[in-house]
Amino acid sequence: MNKPVKQHLIDPEICIRCYTCEMTCPIEAITHDDMNVVVDAEKCNFCMDCIPVCPTGSIDEWRVVNTPYSLEEQFEWTELPEQEDLGQSEAETGLEAIDEAMAALLAEAHAGAGGKAVAPRSAAKPSVNLYTLGKPAVAKVQGNYRLTDDPDHDVRHIILDLGGQPFPVLEGQSVGIIPPGEDESGKPHLPRLYSISSPRDGERPNYNNISLTVKREQGGLCSNYVCDLEKGDEVQLTGPFGATFLMPDDADARLLMVCTGTGSAPMRAFTMRRQRAVGGKSGGMLMFFGARNPESLPYFGPLKKVPEALLKQHLVYSRVDGQPKEYVQDRMMAEEEAVAEMLTDPNTHIYICGLKGMEEGVEHALTNIAESIGQPWAALRDVMRSEGRYHVETY
Amino acid sequence: MLDLINVSYDTQIPNNVGLSSDKKVLKALEKWHPGYIDWWNKLIPQNFQESLVYLRTAVSVDPKGWAKFDYVKMPEYRWGVLLAPQVEDRRIPCGEHAGEPAWQEVPGEYRNMLKRLIVIQGDTEPASVEQQRLLALTAPSLYDMRNLFQVNVEEGRHLWAMVYLLHKYFGRDGREEADDLLRRQSGSEEAPRMLGAFNEETPDWLSFFMFTYFTDRDGKMQLESLAQSGFDPLSRTCRFMLTEEAHHMFVGETGVGRTIQRTCEVMKENGIEDPYEIDRIRALGVIDLPLIQKKLNLHYTLSLDLFGQEVSTNAANAFNAGIKGRYQEHRLTDDHKLTGDTYKVWDIVDGKIVQHEVPALTAINMRLRDDYTRDAAGGVGRWNKIIEKSGIDFELKLPHEAFNRKIGVFADKLIDPEGNFVSGAEYDAGEPNWLPSHADGDFIQSLMKPEYEPGKYARWIAPPKVGIDNKPGDFEYVKLAMA
Numbered sequence: 001m002n003k004p005v006k007q008h009l010i011d012p013e014i015c016i017r018c019y020t021c022e023m024t025c026p027i028e029a030i031t032h033d034d035m036n037v038v039v040d041a042e043k044c045n046f047c048m049d050c051i052p053v054c055p056t057g058s059i060d061e062w063r064v065v066n067t068p069y070s071l072e073e074q075f076e077w078t079e080l081p082e083q084e085d086l087g088q089s090e091a092e093t094g095l096e097a098i099d100e101a102m103a104a105l106l107a108e109a110h111a112g113a114g115g116k117a118v119a120p121r122s123a124a125k126p127s128v129n130l131y132t133l134g135k136p137a138v139a140k141v142q143g144n145y146r147l148t149d150d151p152d153h154d155v156r157h158i159i160l161d162l163g164g165q166p167f168p169v170l171e172g173q174s175v176g177i178i179p180p181g182e183d184e185s186g187k188p189h190l191p192r193l194y195s196i197s198s199p200r201d202g203e204r205p206n207y208n209n210i211s212l213t214v215k216r217e218q219g220g221l222c223s224n225y226v227c228d229l230e231k232g233d234e235v236q237l238t239g240p241f242g243a244t245f246l247m248p249d250d251a252d253a254r255l256l257m258v259c260t261g262t263g264s265a266p267m268r269a270f271t272m273r274r275q276r277a278v279g280g281k282s283g284g285m286l287m288f289f290g291a292r293n294p295e296s297l298p299y300f301g302p303l304k305k306v307p308e309a310l311l312k313q314h315l316v317y318s319r320v321d322g323q324p325k326e327y328v329q330d331r332m333m334a335e336e337e338a339v340a341e342m343l344t345d346p347n348t349h350i351y352i353c354g355l356k357g358m359e360e361g362v363e364h365a366l367t368n369i370a371e372s373i374g375q376p377w378a379a380l381r382d383v384m385r386s387e388g389r390y391h392v393e394t395y
Numbered sequence: 396m397l398d399l400i401n402v403s404y405d406t407q408i409p410n411n412v413g414l415s416s417d418k419k420v421l422k423a424l425e426k427w428h429p430g431y432i433d434w435w436n437k438l439i440p441q442n443f444q445e446s447l448v449y450l451r452t453a454v455s456v457d458p459k460g461w462a463k464f465d466y467v468k469m470p471e472y473r474w475g476v477l478l479a480p481q482v483e484d485r486r487i488p489c490g491e492h493a494g495e496p497a498w499q500e501v502p503g504e505y506r507n508m509l510k511r512l513i514v515i516q517g518d519t520e521p522a523s524v525e526q527q528r529l530l531a532l533t534a535p536s537l538y539d540m541r542n543l544f545q546v547n548v549e550e551g552r553h554l555w556a557m558v559y560l561l562h563k564y565f566g567r568d569g570r571e572e573a574d575d576l577l578r579r580q581s582g583s584e585e586a587p588r589m590l591g592a593f594n595e596e597t598p599d600w601l602s603f604f605m606f607t608y609f610t611d612r613d614g615k616m617q618l619e620s621l622a623q624s625g626f627d628p629l630s631r632t633c634r635f636m637l638t639e640e641a642h643h644m645f646v647g648e649t650g651v652g653r654t655i656q657r658t659c660e661v662m663k664e665n666g667i668e669d670p671y672e673i674d675r676i677r678a679l680g681v682i683d684l685p686l687i688q689k690k691l692n693l694h695y696t697l698s699l700d701l702f703g704q705e706v707s708t709n710a711a712n713a714f715n716a717g718i719k720g721r722y723q724e725h726r727l728t729d730d731h732k733l734t735g736d737t738y739k740v741w742d743i744v745d746g747k748i749v750q751h752e753v754p755a756l757t758a759i760n761m762r763l764r765d766d767y768t769r770d771a772a773g774g775v776g777r778w779n780k781i782i783e784k785s786g787i788d789f790e791l792k793l794p795h796e797a798f799n800r801k802i803g804v805f806a807d808k809l810i811d812p813e814g815n816f817v818s819g820a821e822y823d824a825g826e827p828n829w830l831p832s833h834a835d836g837d838f839i840q841s842l843m844k845p846e847y848e849p850g851k852y853a854r855w856i857a858p859p860k861v862g863i864d865n866k867p868g869d870f871e872y873v874k875l876a877m878a
Contacts, residue, residue: 014861016648017773018615018641023634034773055642056649057861078780124867164455164463168865206466249867 004086006098007068008039008046011080014058021050021059033075041068046098048130052166060127064093088116097241098129102176105193106242112352112359112392113385114378117244120349120388122253124200126243127168133191136178136236137165141229142209153296154216155262156227157197160235162208167237169210170200171269172245172351172391176238177212179222191238192222195353195393197265199273213265213298245351245391247273254284254348256339258328258362263354264289264298266393270351271311285311286342288335290328290358292319329361333368340373343380349389356394409475411456412559423562424476427573434577435551436470438524443531444470445876448544449863451642453477456635464864466874472548476559479634487625488724489731490717497627501564505716509626510565512719514572515589516621517557518579519614520550522593523606525581530603533843535853539600541863541872542646546607549639556632564628591801592697599839600856601654601682605694608647608774613701615640616722616767623720648774649859651691655778656857657681659785670789677838680854684782684789686839689831691791692812695771696799702764705740705803710759721759722766738762741796742804748797748814768793799830847875 010021010030015037022030022037029043030050051060063069063083086093091100091107094116110117119126131137139160147155169175176191183189198211216227229235247255247270255274257267267287274285291297297315306313314335318325332339342348343366352362363377370377384390407425408414414421436444447466456477485497501509524547534540554576561569579586587594592610597603618640622633658681662668667675676683703710713719714733721727729736736755741748755762775791782789795814797805809822812829831839846853850869862870 013777016641016645017770018644020638020641023637034769035776053638053641055645057865060865125861125865127865166463208463 004064004066004092005041005068006046006095007041007063007065008044009061009063009069009074009080010037010039011058011061012036012074012077013079014056016056016058018055020053020055024050024053031071036075036077038071038074040071046129046132047135048132051127051130057125060125062095062098062128064095090116094243095128096243097239099132099238099241101190102129102193102238102241106174106393109193109393109395110244110391112356112363112394113390114381115385117391118386118388119244119246120248120250120253122248122250123246123388124170124249126170126173126240126246128241128243129239130167131238133178133188133238136238137162137167139163139167139210139235139237141231141233141235143231144227144229147213147298148296148300150293150296153292154227155296155298156214156216157298158212158214158226158229159198159203160210160212160237162210165208167208167210167240168200169196169198169240171196171247171273172266173240173242175210175212175240177222177226178236178238179225180236189221193241194226195262195265195269196240197268199269199276201276205276213262213268215262244388245353245393248349248388250347251278252284252347254342254345255286256342256348256350257285257287257289258332258350258352258354258358259287260290260328260354260358261296262298263352263358263394266351266353268299271306275306275310284347286314286338287311288314288316288328288331290316290318290354293317294320327361328358329365332362332365336369336372339366339369343370343375344373346387348384350384350391352392352394354394359392359394408555409473410477410559412476412478412563414476417563420559420563423570424559427558427562427570427577430574430577431474431551431554432470434521438528439469439547440529440532442876443544444468447874447876449541449866449870449872450545450548451864453635453639456480469544469548472551474548474552474555476555477552477635478628478631481627481631485627485630487717488623489720490625490715491732492625492717493731495625497625497630499627501626502716505626505718506565508713508716509629509718510561510569510572512621512713513557513560513629514576516617517554517561517572517576518589519593520554520557521576522579522581522588522590523597523611524550525588526593526595526597526606527603530597530600533600533845534847535600535843535856536846536851536858537849537872537875538852538859538863538870539650539856542642542650543603544873546643546646549642552639553636556636560628560632590701592701595697598836599843600650601687601690601839602694604647604650604654605690606647607643608651609691609694609698609771610701611640611643611647612767612771613698615644616702616763616770619722620719620724620763623724625717648777650856651687651774652778652781653857653859654682654855655684655687655781657855658684658687659782659787660857662787663785668787670787680842682839682842682855684787684791685828686831686835688791689829689835691775692794692799693830695793696796698767698771699764699796700800700802702767703760703802705742705761705764706753706757707760708757711754711756714759715756719759722763743808746816748805748810748816764796768796794829 029040091104096106097103139162142161143159145157147157174193174195178191179189194212196210197213203209203211214226217223259267294300314331316326316328316331367377370380450467451464487495531540558573561573581588582594618633618637622630624630661679661681670684673683733755737752738755738758739750740753740758740761778791794812797810797814798812800806809817811817842855849871852858
């Protein structure tokens with residue numbers, strides 16, 4: 001059997017046949033008959049030039065297929081076929097990124113969810129892979145702020161201005177940063193993935209900017225490059241990536257967020273989105289956030305200003321002098337009843353983000369809490385995941 | 396170096412034509428600018444001028460930069476002069492000069508013909524804004540209001556595009572023509588707009604959707620043929636305008652589609668199978684399908700008149716001169732000169748409607764109209780799919796081209812929508828079923844109540860399937876400044 005491929009399609013129910021995409025396509029991969037405008041899978045090279053010019057949004061459709069739909073098949077459609085179930089391998093059958101290397105990275109990050117990731121039902125439609133290695137976006141650094149006081153934990157809040165370039169993002173998506181220079185074999189470096197920590201309407205509302213939360217890793221090529229960026233520097237970006245680790249567009253949905261370190265980036269974006277979209281009345285957000293100590297917890301200052309009505313916080317420390325070590329899973333157990341109550345609510349969405357090492361402990365805590373209410377965790381988790389309510393992104 | 400892709404803001408007028416180093420044209424445009432702003436400010440009710448509208452502004456003409464969305468107050472919209480990138484070694488695509496290098500300056504022998512085409516095109520742009528000036532007062536949602544304003548500001552930009560060409564290439568009389576574009580007014584007694592269809596008021600939202608679907612589509616076809624012009628600056632201007640025009644088609648097609656959708660839903664909810672139970676359907680606050688057919692008949696036939704006479708020497712001359720091409724000229728495989736070819740046109744012979752062959756050169760208008768009809772039929776097919784899906788037995792149809800015409804061989808003939816000659820009495824009896832009556836207009840008017848709450852829609856129209864710029868359903872497309 002052939003390896004599944006990603007195919008670019010146009011939604012015939014939404015398309016109005018203006019042929020702007022067809023005129024824009026630099027390689028004439030788009031054509032039409034009297035019924036439909038269609039993309040030739042043999043020609044399309046995913047350059048994305050046609051995406052922003054479409055007045056309807058019908059152009060941004062993708063399917064993973066074993067055999068691409070032919071032009072003749074597409075001409076006959078009155079609606080887009082559903083995505084076929086091609087199995088559980090996210091790297092091969094997911095649509096988190098068109099770019100294979102990025103898709104593989106994200107699939108690995110999502111592996112802890114125990115199965116193929118699904119976006120929340122009410123999530124907004126993400127744009128994916130608008131910018132590529134060959135055609136990156138160029139962002140200008142607007143600010144680089146240190147978030148931590150711990151000298152061994154240099155975590156930065158980086159603000160990037162996209163200027164006039166369309167760069168639509170949703171909370172929970174990531175971008176790739178291409179570090180300058182070449183590797184040993186003389187090839188340009190591949191992009192590294194970073195979660196966006198700002199909401200969809202910009203770090204500053206209605207400015208075309210995004211923020212990232214980046215920790216300096218010893219010897220890390222890209223993290224040192226990013227952490228040393230200065231205001232005015234230019235950065236090459238790919239993406240956005242990610243199509244499932246997204247928040248529900250539903251003011252009544254409840255969010256249970258568990259994170260450590262820079263895993264707080266998407267949680268910050270979620271919280272800001274809620275705050276801007278529904279304001280104080282939202283509620284329903286509970287966060288367990290772990291770090292070594294307050295000095296190394298990113299956004300410690302700003303978090304203290306977030307009202308409890310919006311976000312109930314548990315900041316948990318594992319290295320505070322004179323106190324016993326406490327990890328996020330310990331606090332989850334201590335808050336067993338609150339967590340259990342959320343697990344029983346079909347409106348609850350769980351997000352776990354941080355280092356791979358946190359997965360086991362959190363999984364263990366969730367297993368215990370689920371059992372305490374008579375729910376086998378593996379089964380509950382699979383249901384939640386398949387409903388787009390359980391999300392893991394760990395590195 | 397002159398940056399011809401990205402928009403430069405170093406003058407008051409955003410542009411990608413190097414205005415800052417073209418002092419003469421810049422001065423002329425800056426002189427014209429206050430009159431334009433004045434025209435805009437007087438046109439649209441004040442509280443909408445002060446509202447923040449989520450609009451698309453082109454920041455460059457390459458694919459990734461022409462659709463930047465943001466909140467803007469309309470009078471502060473960055474109208475500008477934007478031309479599609481110059482194609483290297485472009486050739487005149489048709490007529491007796493076919494194959495020669497495209498003109499970068501106005502060819503002297505065709506100066507007047509070119510100017511007239513540009514003025515006619517330019518005159519329609521502000522006219523439609525004038526026709527639609529009061530619609531926001533009855534917008535069925537903030538989403539629709541935003542779409543209306545997007546159409547309006549882009550028609551305004553299209554006026555700019557034509558005015559630039561007049562100032563840049565036609566000297567003093569070009570400047571006078573540019574001033575006249577602001578002097579004429581849609582529906583005015585003393586100085587009406589040049590084309591009849593642009594002097595009718597757009598009284599309600601269904602008319603607006605029909606107008607953007609049928610009449611703006613004529614505009615699209617005209618732009619398509621001017622985009623094939625051998626006069627390169629006109630071609631580049633029109634090519635960029637077409638990308639914007641696509642949004643107007645979208646507003647029309649989805650607007651009518653959503654109206655139909657809602658009618659079908661409400662009929663189903665109330666167990667109405669027969670689309671002709673008009674009183675019951677209207678009592679439920681939605682627009683009956685037969686009335687939508689009547690509106691379609693009206694707007695389609697009015698728009699056909701915009702194509703002019705079926706057989707036209709003016710059109711032949713423009714084609715032959717290489718000033719105006721055919722729809723998608725570059726994809727046609729003939730000799731692009733049409734010297735020996737013929738084309739089928741409608742005619743009336745011995746009281747019968749017939750088609751016969753005439754020299755293709757003289758049938759340029761007819762050919763563009765045929766392309767238009769084919770293009771327009773596409774959306775009607777989609778609308779029928781909506782009806783079909785809901786299980787209601789009704790089919791919308793484009794009427795025969797001979798019906799209800801004021802220009803061309805069928806002008807003022809008594810012909811029914813099927814294309815049959817009828818007597819005066821038969822026509823009078825049929826007309827209430829073919830064209831919207833005053834009572835029909837009053838009924839539609841009675842539904843036109845504004846809905847200004849984000850995410851809410853007036854009862855007679857369904858919400859869109861997809862938001863603008865992928866925005867969620869309750870997005871506040873217009874932040875209203877309430878006076």
